[in-house]
Amino acid sequence: MLRRATVVAGSVVSAVGLGGLYFFEGGGLDVAQTTPARKVSADSKTAATSKPTAIVIGGGAVGTSTAYVLARRGYQVHVLDAGDESLFHAASYGNAQSLGLDNYHTMARWDFVRNFIGSMAEGYLRRFRENIGIGAVGGDGDGDTQWNQFCQHKFIDAGVLTDLGFWRWAACYCRSVVDTRAHKAQDNNWEPRIAGMREALFSLARDAGIYEASDFNIGGKLLAHLSKLQKPSHNRSKPPTDPKPPQELGYWPEMLRDAVETARIESAHFRSDFAQGDSLRFCAELRRKLLEMDPGNKFSFGRTVASITVDKATGHVSGVVETNGDSHEADVVLVCSGAHSGKLLAGVGVTAPVYPLRGYSITAPVRKEGDSMGDYGNTKSSDRLRALDQPQPYCVVAPFTLYVTPMSNPRRIRFTNFGELAPEFPRDARRMGNPGGDPKLFQRLEAMVRHVCPSVDSVLDMSDAVEWVGERPLTPDCYPIVGACRIPGLFINTGHSFNGWRDCAYTAQLAAECVEEGNNSPLRKREVEMLFSLERFKFIRSIE
Numbered sequence: 001m002l003r004r005a006t007v008v009a010g011s012v013v014s015a016v017g018l019g020g021l022y023f024f025e026g027g028g029l030d031v032a033q034t035t036p037a038r039k040v041s042a043d044s045k046t047a048a049t050s051k052p053t054a055i056v057i058g059g060g061a062v063g064t065s066t067a068y069v070l071a072r073r074g075y076q077v078h079v080l081d082a083g084d085e086s087l088f089h090a091a092s093y094g095n096a097q098s099l100g101l102d103n104y105h106t107m108a109r110w111d112f113v114r115n116f117i118g119s120m121a122e123g124y125l126r127r128f129r130e131n132i133g134i135g136a137v138g139g140d141g142d143g144d145t146q147w148n149q150f151c152q153h154k155f156i157d158a159g160v161l162t163d164l165g166f167w168r169w170a171a172c173y174c175r176s177v178v179d180t181r182a183h184k185a186q187d188n189n190w191e192p193r194i195a196g197m198r199e200a201l202f203s204l205a206r207d208a209g210i211y212e213a214s215d216f217n218i219g220g221k222l223l224a225h226l227s228k229l230q231k232p233s234h235n236r237s238k239p240p241t242d243p244k245p246p247q248e249l250g251y252w253p254e255m256l257r258d259a260v261e262t263a264r265i266e267s268a269h270f271r272s273d274f275a276q277g278d279s280l281r282f283c284a285e286l287r288r289k290l291l292e293m294d295p296g297n298k299f300s301f302g303r304t305v306a307s308i309t310v311d312k313a314t315g316h317v318s319g320v321v322e323t324n325g326d327s328h329e330a331d332v333v334l335v336c337s338g339a340h341s342g343k344l345l346a347g348v349g350v351t352a353p354v355y356p357l358r359g360y361s362i363t364a365p366v367r368k369e370g371d372s373m374g375d376y377g378n379t380k381s382s383d384r385l386r387a388l389d390q391p392q393p394y395c396v397v398a399p400f401t402l403y404v405t406p407m408s409n410p411r412r413i414r415f416t417n418f419g420e421l422a423p424e425f426p427r428d429a430r431r432m433g434n435p436g437g438d439p440k441l442f443q444r445l446e447a448m449v450r451h452v453c454p455s456v457d458s459v460l461d462m463s464d465a466v467e468w469v470g471e472r473p474l475t476p477d478c479y480p481i482v483g484a485c486r487i488p489g490l491f492i493n494t495g496h497s498f499n500g501w502r503d504c505a506y507t508a509q510l511a512a513e514c515v516e517e518g519n520n521s522p523l524r525k526r527e528v529e530m531l532f533s534l535e536r537f538k539f540i541r542s543i544e
Contacts, residue, residue: 051076051296054515055320055330057305057344059083060092062500063336064283065204065508066493067297068290070334072207073512076296078328079287080320082304082340091338091500092279094361094468096403096416098394099198099275099502100221103190108176108477109183147228150400150448155441157422165342165355166423172353172537173476182477185530197499198275200506205277210285214277215408219391221274225398226452227266260453276394276405279501307347308333310487317489332515334491339424339471341481341494350485353537354495356471358420358437360445364465366411367458397452404452413460415449425471437469472497482507482532483520491515492534507532 052075056067059081067077083089106112160166176182205211290297306323310316319329335341339356346352392406403416418441425436450456475481475495480503482493493511496503510532513522523529530536 051294052332053078053330055080055328055333056336057081057320057334058336058338058341058494059283059287059299059301060087060090060336060338060500061279061283061504062338062493062496062507063334064286064290065504066334066336066511068204068208068286069505069508069512070515071290071293071297073516075332075515076294077290078298078300078330080303080305080322080328081299081301082337083301085299085301087280087283091359091470091472092283094363094414094416094466094470095279095359095501096361096394096414097276097278097405097407097501098221098403099201099216099277101191101194101198101271101274103194104186104478105498106186106478108173108179110177113177146447146451149444150402150451153401153418155418155420155438157420157438159423160355160421163423165346166421168351169342169353169355169474169476172351175537176476179477179536182530182536186477186479194502197503197506200509201277201502201504204505204508205282205286208286208289210282210289213285214279214282216275216277217391218273218275220270220272220393222393222395223269223271223398224265224395225267226400227264260455270393274393277501278407305337305344308335308344308490310348310490315488317487332489332491334493334511334515336493338473338494338500341473341492343424345485345492348487348490350487350490350534351537352481352485352492352495352534353476354473354481356422356424357474357497358418358422359416359470359472360418360420360437360441361414361416361468361470362442362445362449362465363407363412363414363468364456364460364462366413367461400448400452402448402452415445417445417448419472421474442467442469473500476537479531480507481534482510483514483523483534484518485534488518 054067054070054075054077056063056070056077056079059079063079063081067079071077081087081090087093202211202216205214205216287299291299303326304323305320307321309318309321309327311318317333319327320333321327335344335352337344339354342352342354392408394406395404396402397404401417403414405414405416406412407414420438420441446462453459456462473495474497478497478499479495480493480497480499481495484491491511491514493507496507510522510526510528514520520529520533520535523533
């Protein structure tokens, strides 16, 4: 029986960059007001310290990066996270670890709407026909039915229909679909922008001295297109064909060489400039560095923030209150709490369209060398052992969009898939061993893994695999929300959707600049206001 883990909102997920940005330089529907936040000067004091103070809500990749950049700029930071130190509850724990250079997979386009409606309608029709005994649409039996199921990786939980937060998100989504100005900004110069964001992460890790410890490597990405199983030939006069696998399949991760039937790979394409890294180790190492920088910096786990407090006299943010009644004061508050950010900000009248999109993964350890190594072609086992220590590419198996990520220390493989739009997990579900999510999707993911890698049990110990489901903080256009809002002293760095791991350091830098300026002028200077500002979701906005 596979162990299961769950992630809940309330804790964050999880580019020398744009416009000359480099590291460590010395509103939703209701954000019509653009009152700038009060700029926090170096003279701002609290009773405990002469440094300006900041509370960061969320301790995943985004929250920890934001806290680190603020600390480097002279702030004393206190990070509050709802889960435990293992970050098992956070999207930073079980993601695909990929650091690709693909453009944002924005869903706020008409072509996505058409394709999504078509695929959903086809899926419902297929299930209807199967339930009444007609069989698979366009198929010839169980094999085609299973193949069609694997090709479907987007789902909507019926519970969203009764969730007011979803309808707020949906209203902003409709706004984004018709926002041609935002579409132009998203499409403009995106390749160097994405490369700059990833470089920002590498830059931060090097500055903190944790690059090696975070297991960053530019091992590349292999896109492999799987074909259906060949049907037996009825012509006995012709011998069965054994098609030669694509040459680029040689980049398939060494750990899984013996588990996949190479003859079933229809085509393969390798990109050498894609990278990956261990976001969980990154968070742990950066947290350690942050605490070493200043004994006054703090991380408090198991602390769920119930509300953000605002001074009635000045209208400036004053701190936060936990569910247990404990309160904390600070000069500024930054919301980096992933999928829970929308509800938290709604408590102070700020509508940030961030909604949970569940992702599912299974991580299985590689069997000990010698248990079942086998040979691949003319490669000797000793060569295989040395190859395992080299940078390994991650793979995406089409048409299933199955991510296959090799991980080290210890050696293991992570399989990631599915996007399920669903209400936030219950707050009491954030502990190891509580399954969460949809058990049928876990079963489908394991079946998909076995379909792609029929001999997976000879390479991986699937009996010791960990099932995990996490909540991506999805915005309508899949771009993060960064910067100030209408409440002075309250800043946002959340909604990274599918890209929190890759973009966390860059948006942390932007958020820190906005904190220092007290407004969103850094976004305008970098010409990214249309991409990242909360104001882009206004139905009537003033962005020029």
